[in-house]
Amino acid sequence: MTNQPPAVSRRERLRAQTFQEIEDSSFAIIDADGVHALTIAALARSMAMSAPAVYRYFASRDALIAHLVTVSYQQLTTAMAEAVEGSRRAPRSRVRLLVAAYRDWALSHRRRYGMLFAERAGDVASRPPGQTPLDQAMALLVDLLAAVQNPAPADTTTGDRTLDEQLRQWARARGRPDTTPRAATAAIRIWTRVHGIVSLELTGMFENRTIEAQRLIDLEIDSAVHAMTATAP
């Protein structure tokens, strides 16, 4: 019994627990007042800790926010994946489920969505090319669209050669070289258009609620799918 791995020490357990508390308290501040309200001082106050004690877990506010951004992306992609997991419905219906889960997450985590998409992504340069935090969700969407497009129409290009080439490169970089430019462009269009609707909805542009954002989104999906499967681009 000499090589038994040491049990997690009490100290480490406490550390993990505090780490989790920092995460929870940070999200509580963001959800209540937005990311601008999250400072190390405010966080320390809300946890009845000293600021130097918080700095033992995160070297800076930026490091803390980077961690929260990563966790939020994971929550969003998990919510989307769970919405379609094990579903036996047609691929097109699953696209709708996937996108509806995206909007639901945004509406129930308004300020976290704002943190992810309304702020400038700071560390783009440090990310390997072709990798986005939403890659996993985009991969789900692209795969579903490929299933919708099956059998592929004779012409799978977008009608713009430069765009086609960039879309093929993107598909290769993501390990899905068979993705047609039209399926790839449909995925990007669905994302940018749905983000547009959700973002305006969150900002309150559809103020009096008589316009159903979900209806607009479903129409956008139909339109992107139609453009992808039509015989002429």
Place this chain on the structure above:
Amino acid sequence: MAEQEPTRRERYRRQTVAEIKAAAMTQLCEGGDETVSLNAIARSMAMSTPALYRYFAGRDELLADLAVDVHLALAGALEAAAGREASSVSRVEAVANAYRDWALAQPHAYHLAYETTYGAAREHAADRIVPAAQRCMNVFLGVVAEAGEPVAAALPAALDKQLRRRHGDQHRIPAAVLHFGLVWWSRLHGLISLELGQHLAATGVDTALLYRTEIDAMLDALRHRCGATA
């Protein structure tokens, strides 16, 4: 009867408000709304922070005022772009291009007006911000309506009803134009917003090209007078 000359006190007040807003707008454009600080503004104006609070009840009130100004400035830029073109379709194109150009030139201001989700502006200046935002939308709806009414056949009945209820008869804009305007405005915004956040950079796809192909699709839809989502 001529408008009464403002008192010296009132003139001083207006001037101070304008100076505070100019300082805040400078901070906003340099570092975004997170960096707007009443303390720093007060310092730069050699005022005490409590004195500044006599003009703005708080940071949110000040940001709300700035958001109104941003919407009006954007509306002005869109109107100017529309005014430079002769044909109706090229006016739609010019407005769409001016929208992106303006946002890229003033990313923080755009962000404040279109993506601030903490609702400060809406709470503090709802009576001014909605008409200000509507002015931008109206420029767009105006050029779309001129270019020809998209056919309403593509518009689902339920949405048609919602649009009519929303805008009522006050603008007398056909529902098909409203739908077209709303759909394309949100499409262009979605693309610009993700571009500003550099979220599309990782795909390696050129955002200017994505934007151009969206505009081409929009103009095609207008030329063929089809519905917005066709």
